[in-house]
Amino acid sequence: MGASLPPKEANLFKLIVKSYETKQYKKGLKAADAILKKFPSHGETLSMKGLTLNCMDRKTEAYELVRLGVKNDIKSHVCWHVYGLLYRSDREYREAIKCYRNALRIDPDNLEILRDLSLLQAQMRDLSGFVETRQQLLTLKPNHRMNWIGFAVSQHLNANASKAVEILEAFEGTLEDDYPPENELCEHTEMIMYKVSLLEESGAFGKALEELHKKEPKIVDKLSYKEQEAYLLWKLGRPAEASKLYRVLLSMNPDNYRYYEGLQKCLGLYSESGQYSSDRIEKLNALYQSLSEQYTRSSAVKRIPLDFLQDERFKEAVAKYIKPLLTKGVPSLFSDLCSLYDHPRKPDIMEQLVVEMEHSIRTTGSYPGSDVKEPPSTLLWTLFFLAQHYDKRGQYDVALGKIDEAIAHTPTVIDLYSVKSRIMKHAGDLTAAAALADEARCMDLADRYINSECVKRMLQADQVTSAEKTAVLFTKEGDQLNSLHDMQCMWYDLASGDSYFRQGDLGRALKRFLAVEKHYSDISEDQFDFHSYCLRKMTLRSYVGMLKFEDRLHSFPYFHKAAIRAIRCYLKLHDTPKSTAEEDEMSKLAPAQKKKMKKQKKAEARAKKEAETKIEESTACGVSKSGKRNVKPVDPDPHGEKLIQVEDPMAEASKYLRLLQKHSPNSLETHLLSFEVNMRKEKFLLAFQAVKQLLKLDAENPDSHRSLVKFFLKTGSTSSPTTEAEKLRCSVLEAERPSISQLQNKSLVEANKEFLGRHEDSLVHRAAYAEMLCLLDPSKKTEAIKLIEDSTNKVVQQTNGALGVAREWKLKDCIAVHKLLETVFLDSEAASRWKSRCAEYFPFSTHFEGKRSSVMPDSVYNSSLKSNENGDTPNHPMGQTELNDGQLEAFKSLTVST
């Protein structure tokens, strides 16, 4: 480095490098300038100066200098390496790899560059390249542990686990017998366990177990050792030994569900679906009976049997499970049991049981058949449980009755208000839900969870301003909303974007949804540092686990949701051509005025642009003055106005669609959106693919049916093919059509009719049929509307439903039907008939203006606002007495004990 310079300057050059490494950028810059005074075209110095400036946030200059450096000294590996580093700092990994490769062409054995290259290859999942580089590093420096490990890991990632084992074995061959020294026991353990997991992954269970046993004295992580041993024994078909080990593990931690699962597997008492024959239920019951005698303090051992026990046995067990938890007051009890509600009979059993408990506690103060007095809070928690139970079953009025009673009993329990808020949300009154969540929030201003819950409810009720004010109560001082962004607070982005979308502000909505996408690419970026860190620290199993996690990052729900919503925004942008309003306005004006307007617009645009560049400049200066890094530039488009100016919304949508198709291929929504986007792009074969996927995933889904009909209606109606491509398309569709069973020898009208025949009792299917009926033959509109109106909302069969009734229809489906009548059938009379009918079914719904919803002036919610009582309790009979102090009524009934 700096070889071509005279000694004085060569020393200065070393100083630049050192200053860069120690982050003393000003010093480095001075030294660089000193060299450049004498040798103004010295390539390596120019490059290093550029790299230094890059760290001082002077990007443009940095790139200029580094490029000049390469140009002046194209044979220098230093210049290419620096160029690579520059690209790497901007996350341009592909470009960086190219630069490193050029550098290596000049200096093939440069360890530093090889190492940097390997990190990039791991990041980009260039696995064969990664293997190659790691092999070269090992050949160059075989006495380094990290190089052995790195090579093994690269082979493993490149799907060659057995090769990785060989490499680790070769490495072990170089070790002394007394290896490792005291201070490296943990690292060595990790290596052994990694090796065992590699053997396991390649299916060599016997070898894996052998290795484990052989290395036992050197493994310090005894727990992992036992877990691995038990698993391998089971895999090797030695269940007796394995089950013994699982019992040992259970005695160490009787609340670990995986140990119970392992034990069940060893005893042949495990089923993936959770379905068991009565014979096996007997055996399982006996097993858990004996385990529960052994581990009296374990809650897992009590909870697991509730999943497999049935009927009478279940009833007995669930009663035994619930009682102590209601006595103790465990607010999470319902969430704990929530999964049991998927079972057809268990919810009824629980309802009956808890209602009996409620009754008994009210009348005797004890549980049924007991004479132990319960503490006063048991009634409260019983009512709390019942409220959630009826909410889950869709009986919102009963649920509200229970929760109101609980609030009247003990008005200070915050969870009561949260649950009441959730009930109101489910019942369709988002305004009341937000108000209740805010009431809960006020009761503990130091609780971030209820604060966040309140923010979410406010956003759901489209109260964006108060939501933002509430959210920033828990962010760091200073840059408040940006701090939510920095914390990658994705539920907030999604809820706020949804609200803007509902309010028609597509710019702000898109801004939020794309922010989520940005968070995910940041998460992906963040793995970069771990490629070197994990190899150095030897946390190999978690490292490989992390890489696998990153590979399926984009299939996670938040990303899925954000991508779907972003695509919906783009669809809406496409369907409502921009600036129509503006043009309307223009067309009304006289030509002279038009000119004037245009001029004015231009001036405005210019002024705006100037202001923006000013902002950019000012931030740039601010940074270089303070010399600090990572000062955030001001967002030039905080409200997403530029986002909605996008030229081709469908092209943008396609970007996110591809990610969805790759990572969420089993989601109906992915293909539904693919259908919508490709129909608009007139890419009929791609749209057809989407239809086929929809049919494959769920042919009976109303949206699948809609897409099918719409597709063949559209492609059948386009005029006879003219171009070659169109002809080709037609022939493909003709060949494919018979493969769709719904359409075999049938017209679309017939297929639609059959669809109705299969789902005569379902509202959503009837609505889809009616919509398609009208689409296929607009003259059948009246018939279609009548069909929807003739649907009946049946009462769900209840075995012991003494309280209220549950009906089949879901609120969100009824709202969808209402919108269909309003916006597709354009029949406001039918829509309003539907609305008043649904207002009866959903009295709390604000959409249908139900009589108990907050839009009605005399609703419970509004009267409570006036009186400001605890969660809607009726006004106190005494009214509002204006007094300073009061030692009144309460003491009359305050009985005092000693």
Place this chain on the structure above:
Amino acid sequence: MGTGREASVSLDGVRDKNMMQLKKLNTVLFPVRYNDKYYADAISSGEFTKLAYYSDICVGAIACRLETKGGTMRVYIMTLGVLAPYRGIGIGSKLLNHVLDMCTKQNVSEIYLHVQTNNEAAIKFYKKFGFEITDTIPDYYINIEPRDCYVVTKSFAQI
């Protein structure tokens, strides 16, 4: 009395973060809406205002105001109350005892309160702790009958 099962009762101070708990209690315990001064006095009284928790549920409170009169400190009990379902298990006594303890520790000269004249249960309760009726104020209450109240006081022997 008693419940057959032991549940722990603990006390906690009132801060602006949890003041709503006290407000919720007062809403159901007393037919009076308290003004901001009440809550400001309660918070500034420090250890003399406490919430009572029955197995982590807030069920009662004592709220006092500190007054200085001629160089000595007096404590006025603004409110003391326990939610109906949780009465009769000693929570009120625990709250009052705490405040009485604080009085002795901080050399308070006397502690007093107002009680409606017909509220025999309350009078009996306070007498048990050494309080005595020291005065009667006619027409103290405006909206409720009887309108008179007693002043109930406990004096501490000054050391």
